Amino acid sequence: MKLVHVENYDEMSMQAARAVFDKITSSERVVLGLATGSTPEKMYDYLVDMLNKNKVDLSHVYTVNLDEYVGLDADHPQSYHQYMNRIFFDRVDIPKNHTFLPNGAAENLEDEVAEYEKLIEELGGVDLQILGIGRNGHIAFNEPGTAFDSETHVVDLTETTVNDNARFFDTIDEVPKQAISMGLSTIMNAKSIVMMASGEEKADAITAMMEGEVDESLPASILQRHHDVTVIADRKALREG
Numbered sequence: 456m457k458l459v460h461v462e463n464y465d466e467m468s469m470q471a472a473r474a475v476f477d478k479i480t481s482s483e484r485v486v487l488g489l490a491t492g493s494t495p496e497k498m499y500d501y502l503v504d505m506l507n508k509n510k511v512d513l514s515h516v517y518t519v520n521l522d523e524y525v526g527l528d529a530d531h532p533q534s535y536h537q538y539m540n541r542i543f544f545d546r547v548d549i550p551k552n553h554t555f556l557p558n559g560a561a562e563n564l565e566d567e568v569a570e571y572e573k574l575i576e577e578l579g580g581v582d583l584q585i586l587g588i589g590r591n592g593h594i595a596f597n598e599p600g601t602a603f604d605s606e607t608h609v610v611d612l613t614e615t616t617v618n619d620n621a622r623f624f625d626t627i628d629e630v631p632k633q634a635i636s637m638g639l640s641t642i643m644n645a646k647s648i649v650m651m652a653s654g655e656e657k658a659d660a661i662t663a664m665m666e667g668e669v670d671e672s673l674p675a676s677i678l679q680r681h682h683d684v685t686v687i688a689d690r691k692a693l694r695e696g
């Protein structure tokens with residue numbers, strides 16, 4: 456893994472945006488794997504600015520997201536579909552029909568996960584995957600114990616995650632209890648990966664991912680076996696004071 460040391464969240468975001476921008480502008484056709492959450496928010500801000508200032512044509516860009524909540528349709532304000540529209544798709548000139556997320560409102564979830572996996576394959580695979588990391592070393596919704604050979608699948612959310620998300624909903628019953636997530640083997644199939652990490656709460660996970668054993672108890676450790684991973688981490692995530 457290649458490690459890029461940066462000062463803080465802002466610099467991490469700028470460097471990651473630059474990596475995505477360079478990939479977009481140097482490719483004739485590109486499939487981006489995109490992530491949601493707090494970590495990539497500012498990366499999208501920088502990327503939107505870079506793309507719009509340079510009037511970059513995005514008709515050669517396709518995107519697939521890592522995950523989506525089960526039971527929320529694409530219009531639900533807390534869905535990742537809406538997150539992506541707000542933070543990226545609606546702010547740039549990307550053809551909407553080039554952007555894909557799992558359908559959390561699908562009637563048949565087993566068909567949906569198989570179709571999502573097939574879709575990624577039909578697009579030719581992910582060229583550049585953006586990732587964040589959870590405090591426990593999860594990537595996407597692949598929690599500790601997820602099989603390294605997992606493909607896109609339905610995940611039961613942990614009680615902690617359900618409770619953490621409760622603040623965004625009127626009642627606990629409305630909080631999604633499951634999600635659809637790319638699996639670890641799906642993520643490993645990406646041709647290149649950029650992981651972002653900021654803040655001391657990510658430090659243990661980053662150290663274990665880079666220096667620990669490759670073990671299913673720390674999902675991100677599988678990335679040690681990938682040949683093109685760049686970790687952009689700030690001082691706090693690297694415990695550099």
Ligand code: PGA
Nearest residue numbers: 492493494587588589595
């Ligand atoms: P965060 O989540 O970006 O909201 O910290 C990262 C993750 O859980 O992958």
